[in-house]
Amino acid sequence: MARDDIPAERIHDVHGGESSAGRYVLYWMQQAQRADFNHALELAVRRANERRLPVVVGFALDAGFPEANLRHFTFMTEGLRGTAQTLERRGIHFVLRAGVPEAVIPELAREAALLVMDRGYLRLQRQWRQAVADAVACPVVEVESDVVVPVEVASEREELAARTLRPKIRRNLERFLRPVATPPVAESAKSGAPAGLDPAAPKALLRGLRINRSVGPAPGWEGGAAAARQRLRAFVRHGLDRYAEGRNEPADNIASGLSPYLHFGQISPVEVALAVRERRSEAPDAVQAFLDELVVRRELSMNFVWHNPRYDQYEGVPAWARETLERHRGDPREATYTEEELAQGRTADPYWNAAQRQMVAGGKMHGYMRMYWGKRLIEWHRHPADAFRIALRLNNMYELDGRDANAFAGVAWCFGKHDQPWPEHPVFGKVRCMKPSGLERKFDMPRYLAANP
DNA sequence: ATCGGCTCGCGCAA
DNA sequence: TGCGCGAAGCCGAT
Numbered sequence: 001m002a003r004d005d006i007p008a009e010r011i012h013d014v015h016g017g018e019s020s021a022g023r024y025v026l027y028w029m030q031q032a033q034r035a036d037f038n039h040a041l042e043l044a045v046r047r048a049n050e051r052r053l054p055v056v057v058g059f060a061l062d063a064g065f066p067e068a069n070l071r072h073f074t075f076m077t078e079g080l081r082g083t084a085q086t087l088e089r090r091g092i093h094f095v096l097r098a099g100v101p102e103a104v105i106p107e108l109a110r111e112a113a114l115l116v117m118d119r120g121y122l123r124l125q126r127q128w129r130q131a132v133a134d135a136v137a138c139p140v141v142e143v144e145s146d147v148v149v150p151v152e153v154a155s156e157r158e159e160l161a162a163r164t165l166r167p168k169i170r171r172n173l174e175r176f177l178r179p180v181a182t183p184p185v186a187e188s189a190k191s192g193a194p195a196g197l198d199p200a201a202p203k204a205l206l207r208g209l210r211i212n213r214s215v216g217p218a219p220g221w222e223g224g225a226a227a228a229r230q231r232l233r234a235f236v237r238h239g240l241d242r243y244a245e246g247r248n249e250p251a252d253n254i255a256s257g258l259s260p261y262l263h264f265g266q267i268s269p270v271e272v273a274l275a276v277r278e279r280r281s282e283a284p285d286a287v288q289a290f291l292d293e294l295v296v297r298r299e300l301s302m303n304f305v306w307h308n309p310r311y312d313q314y315e316g317v318p319a320w321a322r323e324t325l326e327r328h329r330g331d332p333r334e335a336t337y338t339e340e341e342l343a344q345g346r347t348a349d350p351y352w353n354a355a356q357r358q359m360v361a362g363g364k365m366h367g368y369m370r371m372y373w374g375k376r377l378i379e380w381h382r383h384p385a386d387a388f389r390i391a392l393r394l395n396n397m398y399e400l401d402g403r404d405a406n407a408f409a410g411v412a413w414c415f416g417k418h419d420q421p422w423p424e425h426p427v428f429g430k431v432r433c434m435k436p437s438g439l440e441r442k443f444d445m446p447r448y449l450a451a452n453p
Numbered sequence: 454a455t456c457g458g459c460t461c462g463c464g465c466a467a
Numbered sequence: 468t469g470c471g472c473g474a475a476g477c478c479g480a481t
Contacts, residue, residue: 160463163473167464248475297474320461368475375476413474422476423459430460432476442475 005181006039006046009153010144014117014129017139022113024048024056024093024193028105028132031120032145033059033079034225035086037268040118040143042180045092047114047141049186055092056112056193060104061209066124067396067403069212071363075400077202078223079266084199086225091188095196098209101128106135108194118265119144121151121306121405148269148295149176151306158307161418165300166292173295177273218363218400221260228261236275244285248368250355250439251447255367256290260400262298269294300418301409311408312392314385314415321416324429325384331426336380339390343397351439352376354452356394361452363400369448370395374414375434379427388415 025048032038041057048055059080063073084094097104109115115136117129133140144150149172159165197205221227235256246254261267273294280287310316337347345356355369365373374391381387391411396402413419421430439445 161473164463293474300474318461371475418474419476420462420473421460423478425477428476432474434476438476 005178006043006143007150007176009150010039010176011043012142012144014133014140014142017114018137022053022138023111024054024189025051025114025116026105026109026112026138027055027057028101028108028115028117029057029059029083030101030118030128031125032118032265032268033076033083034266034268035083035090036182036225037145037180037271038118039145039180040116041092041145042182043141043143044114044116045183045185047116049183051113052187053113054187054189054193055185056108056189057087057092057094058105058108058194059094059096060101061096061098061197062100063098063209063211064100067393069215069397070206071215071218071398071400072402073206073209073211074202074217075221075223075260076264077199077205078227079225079261079264080199081202082224082226083266090182091185093189093193094199095194096199096205097196102131102135105132109136109138111194112136112138114138115140117142119146121146121302122403123305123309123312145268146265147299147302148273149173149299151299151302154299155303159300159303159418161420162292162296162300165303166296169296169299177270177277179270179274215397219361221363221400223260223264223266225261225266228258228267231257231261232267232272232275236279240276240279240283240286240290242286244283244289247289249443250366250369251444251451253366257364259404259406260364263401263404263406269298298406301405304409304412304417305405311405311412314388316408317388317412317415317417320421321419321431322384324421324424325378325415325431328427328429329383333380333382333427336382339393342377342380342390343394347376347380349376349436350449351436351445354449358452359394359398363398365399366448368443370410371414372434372439374411375428375432378414378431384415388412 025044027041027044032040044055087094115138119142149169153172154168239254242254246252276287276290305311308316335348345353347353355365355373359365377387377391395407416431419432422432425433
């Protein structure tokens with residue numbers, strides 16, 4: 001009964017249920033789409049071993065997931081293929097079914113002694129979990145495995161900025177920054193386990209589903225834990241040394257490139273943080289800077305979407321920012337563009353166009369350019385709420401890591417969230433502005449343009 | 454090239 | 468109550 005390696009603060013008993021009879025322990029995999037460093041999976045294994053029952057992992061593939069398209073589904077199902085293989089090798093059966101979780105999971109849970117689910121912070125993920133928990137008779141446990149420090153442990157309130165969350169994360173970091181043990185599975189899944197779709201061939205799988213195909217797969221990005229780990233190793237060995245000083249240079253791609261994998265839960269932030277921390281004596285500044293982004297700022301985004309029900313609307317940004325933006329609504333705009341012109345990167349700003357094209361073609365925009373890109377949209381719209389809506393829509397359509405808590409916090413930041421007031425400028429008011437001249441002053445922009453034709 | 458000022462609200466010291 | 472300081476700013480002065 002070695003449970004102590006899964007901190008109690010990661011585990012929430014949702015309800016006790018009616019009976020504990022059943023043929024297996026069901027783990028509904030949703031946010032943590034991986035077989036390693038997965039606290040929810042490992043809790044399911046421990047509880048199944050106690051009961052001498054096998055573990056079944058169920059996944060509901062919702063073809064109608066809001067704003068998801070072929071780009072996202074390709075990356076996600078590539079990941080599920082590897083996850084299924086790793087689970088089956090460990091004697092855990094993986095069941096993939098098409099449909100919304102509210103329909104798929106209660107069906108699978110009818111024969112379960114216990115339902116374990118992982119945790120998600122976005123509105124839809126919370127609604128899903130509520131609906132699933134309400135619909136199943138067996139006991140239900142929710143296990144957090146998407147952040148290093150569980151959101152409520154870090155802070156009970158909506159934090160103002162990174163600086164107010166940072167000390168709260170730091171004092172809890174050591175406690176949660178540890179690997180989780182992987183005990184052998186006592187009862188392997190046998191024949192008679194529930195049937196599902198074949199995850200081994202993602203392309204064939206997606207051909208059979210009615211998904212939005214308006215955006216194609218992102219070249220150069222292969223989904224899955226193996227690809228994620230390869231990137232992590234390369235970053236720890238070669239990228240980290242230049243990270244502290246070079247990560248903002250748009251023409252270089254010094255970042256880890258892990259955000260799509262983190263978004264789909266294909267790699268654990270705990271695994272990433274532990275691997276990067278190995279090098280803290282050789283590259284202390286880079287390790288510090290990276291962990292600040294991976295843990296403090298990423299988990300600030302979770303804090304934002306968890307505590308602010310308007311995280312995906314203009315109304316979610318602070319009052320001082322909205323007031324100052326409103327006051328400047330009458331300021332002349334240098335240009336306005338249709339959504340199509342924006343999507344195609346056909347504005348008068350070559351840097352913005354290059355950033356847009358980088359995102360459309362490659363599925364990921366450089367981190368610094370994401371800020372500039374969002375700031376410029378404010379300048380090109382009569383009302384900041386329109387800019388907010390379009391920024392989110394474009395981001396979520398083309399970014400592999402779109403629709404992430406970080407996507408919502410990142411867009412909101414451009415409008416003043418998690419930031420402070422600055423001297424007044426036209427259109428922006430006291431919200432921090434960013435101008436093309438700033439890019440030219442600091443970075444090698446001709447090289448960025450050449451890299452994103 | 455580098456530096457201070459701009460502006461708001463929190464967290465801490467007093 | 469006062470003071471320092473912050474997710475990547477700009478601008479003008481030196």
